Amino acid sequence: MNKPYVIGIDMGGTNTVFGVVDARGNVLSKSAVKTATHSDINLYIDDLYNELIKLIDEAGGKDKIKGIGVGAPNGNYYTGRIEFAPNLPWKGQIPFAELMSAKFGIPTVLTNDANAAAIGEMTYGAARGMKHFIMITLGTGVGSGIVIDGKLVYGHDGFAGELGHTTAIRNGRKCGCGKSGCLETYASATGVARTAREILELRKESSLLRNLPTDDITSKDVYDAAIDGDAIALEIFEYTGKILGESLADFVAFSAPEAIVLFGGLTKSGDLILKPIIEHMNSNVLPLWRDKVKVMFSELKEADAAILGASALAWELK
């Protein structure tokens, strides 16, 4: 029997969102569970099962589902395992595809959440028709999916494209991965909040951000203050965009992409972050790339992009 639907699951450090997708890329239904609150992987899968099975039943039951595609931090396409993910509660190697297949009785395939987003963007979004682009996801962490000659780069071991853990500032901020100065400690939503706290502590100028408890400041608060013309908030975006632009320049030197597609919460800041990114990327690339590599925002709705990308993997299941 022809199975008309697939499941796409986007596992983030904080939340996991998932949906039922049809062959035309419509997300028919979706829901979410918390990721971070489950220290036991089996409890997490139980929780996910209880929510997802409702959507599956609404879609006509398990017989209608061809497969489950998962985008997860440090998800390995080759092995189906989540391995040493710094932003997830489970340490070591988790045979996630296997656990999911056993729990649901539906074949499951896994990749990096950012790779899944890149596949979604290539199939339905801003990167349609592009053979060479780099997707950078700016969420709780910073992820990336690299497309070369129209194909996702998985590398020798399945883990290619961890650009959030390249070094942006030598001996810089401590990262959850154990390294120092990783791009994601600066250019993620949490990195922006960290920059805010650092600047507010070091400096004396007044700022709308001082009206908030320092430890509770989010990237959204910084955005709101910047929109109101707050000088410190504007400086935080300039600083974040500069670091990201400098890093993007090095990524361009690697794969010479047609475009870099930015995705995730921070892109809501629009030109506040895009302008410094483009300026500092162009001043740090070789002359041959100056003003030639596009930097653009995702054209997919934030939640749907990763669901669609992950689900696209499931269509490829035999």
Place this chain on the structure above:
Amino acid sequence: MNKPYVIGIDMGGTNTVFGVVDARGNVLSKSAVKTATHSDINLYIDDLYNELIKLIDEAGGKDKIKGIGVGAPNGNYYTGRIEFAPNLPWKGQIPFAELMSAKFGIPTVLTNDANAAAIGEMTYGAARGMKHFIMITLGTGVGSGIVIDGKLVYGHDGFAGELGHTTAIRNGRKCGCGKSGCLETYASATGVARTAREILELRKESSLLRNLPTDDITSKDVYDAAIDGDAIALEIFEYTGKILGESLADFVAFSAPEAIVLFGGLTKSGDLILKPIIEHMNSNVLPLWRDKVKVMFSELKEADAAILGASALAWELK
């Protein structure tokens, strides 16, 4: 008529070496001309022609030559042009493949010199059988050839893999390309000599290197001093290896290669440079790659690797 030979040309910033290669990868004859002394591209091609035609005649004449493959700095595989090469005397865009085809009456194909070396290594050297590796050439400059899924990465515009111009030290040394802090200003043979001059000026300790006129010190002099136990010379290799290792860690995060293959003059320093490279690469990668990615030296003779790689391109000519 079946043409039994190809020509491989390896254009470096200082010298151009070339040879006649048979179908089994034997370099039958080879010779060289200076690159840097020709400020006019046509005089350079005249010089190259006069030397190379002797080898071609020895091999039985032009009718025996299937094609010419060239590895040149900033050589574009797609267009056949050398474009904005910072270490060559000719500025702007040079239609090199076209000029060569016209001069020799033999079809000519062009790529980056480091890409050519990577193809040579994959076909005949340390990277035989590998699908994912990165070749780093440590010569007058620092070049790179990236292989993913068994194929050279050319990128959207033909210029992928300019890893010598990623930023190793933010706001660091001025580079010939116009940027600051490029990896090649530290990790090339000239970078090592520059490090020597800097350290000798800044510091007071005695060193064998102080017996030489500071401006004439080469990486070979630093090697000789290090072998004699000179503390400053040993420190120069430690410093160079550290910077290179830190950069390699970021390259691993991009394409997750099985190995990094190092090639060129500096590899003659052996463990003096290899040990700090491996140490600092491993301390700057994510845990999942620690002690997993091989770092090895080319197994091809320095001059032959690039000749063989460039010549391999010519076999693919229609």
